[in-house]
Amino acid sequence: MAGKKLVPHSLIILSLLFWLLFPNFLYGQRQRKITINLASSLPRNSPWGRTLDRIAAEWSRTTNGEVNLHIYHQYPGSEGDYLMKLRQDKIQAAIFTSIVLNSVAPEIMALSIPFLIRNNEELDAVLQEVRPILNSRIEEEGYINLVLVKGGWVKIFSRSPVYTPNDLRRLKVGTNPDAQELLDAFRTMGFQMVRVNMTDVTQRLNSGMIDAIYQSPIAVSSLQLYRVVNHMSTINLAPFMGGVLMNKNAWARIPPRYQTPLREIVRQAGAEIEASFYRGEAEAIADMEQNGVIIHQTSPQQEQEWYQEITRYIPELVNRNIFHRGMYERIQAILQNYRGQRP
Numbered sequence: 001m002a003g004k005k006l007v008p009h010s011l012i013i014l015s016l017l018f019w020l021l022f023p024n025f026l027y028g029q030r031q032r033k034i035t036i037n038l039a040s041s042l043p044r045n046s047p048w049g050r051t052l053d054r055i056a057a058e059w060s061r062t063t064n065g066e067v068n069l070h071i072y073h074q075y076p077g078s079e080g081d082y083l084m085k086l087r088q089d090k091i092q093a094a095i096f097t098s099i100v101l102n103s104v105a106p107e108i109m110a111l112s113i114p115f116l117i118r119n120n121e122e123l124d125a126v127l128q129e130v131r132p133i134l135n136s137r138i139e140e141e142g143y144i145n146l147v148l149v150k151g152g153w154v155k156i157f158s159r160s161p162v163y164t165p166n167d168l169r170r171l172k173v174g175t176n177p178d179a180q181e182l183l184d185a186f187r188t189m190g191f192q193m194v195r196v197n198m199t200d201v202t203q204r205l206n207s208g209m210i211d212a213i214y215q216s217p218i219a220v221s222s223l224q225l226y227r228v229v230n231h232m233s234t235i236n237l238a239p240f241m242g243g244v245l246m247n248k249n250a251w252a253r254i255p256p257r258y259q260t261p262l263r264e265i266v267r268q269a270g271a272e273i274e275a276s277f278y279r280g281e282a283e284a285i286a287d288m289e290q291n292g293v294i295i296h297q298t299s300p301q302q303e304q305e306w307y308q309e310i311t312r313y314i315p316e317l318v319n320r321n322i323f324h325r326g327m328y329e330r331i332q333a334i335l336q337n338y339r340g341q342r343p
Contacts, residue, residue, distance in 0.1 A: 038093040039075035047276040092250035105137040110327035112238040115310045125338045144251040146244040147270035153236040157229040158212035174210035221284035
């Protein structure tokens with residue numbers, strides 16, 4: 001035993017305790033695994049579905065496997081159900097459209113005031129300024145907004161041509177019962193609105209209960225609703241948005257060094273999704289036209305009738321809190337400045 005030093009028992013005990021209490025000190029963060037369950041109502045083979053799978057792979061690669069993003073494609077339930085489960089941490093992230101995003105931050109629905117924002121250039125100008133405000137509002141409610149994506153434009157589809165507000169007033173218009181703000185807005189402007197679930201639209205159209213709908217051309221094409229409402233007005237009624245919200249507590253579990261790179265992955269993917277939506281919208285309209293849909297080009301004078309109509313009713317809409325006054329006023333100021341700078 002000469003020349004050997006015995007390790008005191010107390011030192012051995014302290015070392016064991018340290019190892020038990022702080023195992024990651026010895027093994028680093030390699031052992032740490034974080035699973036984020038993301039719900040999407042869309043199929044795996046859709047543009048969103050394929051992109052989500054790619055995001056999951058890139059998150060895993062970027063974090064050396066520490067963050068596992070598990071995608072539940074065609075997750076059962078409504079977006080409202082997703083939001084409830086997100087609050088309960090049964091899922092940690094989900095894709096939402098404007099209607100449910102509005103229940104988190106009412107300012108978002110001001111982007112979809114009918115005929116307020118008129119084209120992609122105006123929408124880009126508005127989003128550049130209001131995105132940080134919307135992100136802050138969403139965070140105040142306990143969520144992280146990973147991306148806010150432009151989903152295209154809502155158009156008017158009808159049994160007979162619609163060029164002006166009075167043309168639409170003569171028709172019974174089906175509307176999503178969850179989109180209460182749009183329902184109230186159109187009723188305030190004197191339109192005949194009928195609540196119709198998307199699952200019942202075809203039946204309601206065939207029965208004559210409704211004569212028109214406002215909807216994305218992609219949705220109308222995929223559901224083949226154009227076989228009944230075979231007239232489309234070219235005027236943009238409103239943009240609609242999509243977003244990926246994440247539970248704030250779940251986001252906090254991700255090491256800070258990864259958060260910025262992961263956000264950037266989603267942001268870049270969102271830009272690709274936007275481009276695919278606009279391509280899909282153009283393709284859907286072209287396909288429907290080949291299948292007999294009549295596209296009615298609204299003239300500049302007819303467009304002005306629509307714009308003047310909403311301008312007349314805006315004070316009532318904001319006074320009744322149908323749309324968020326502060327966000328409307330901010331958007332209106334941005335648009336006035338943008339339009340004033342155009343030649």
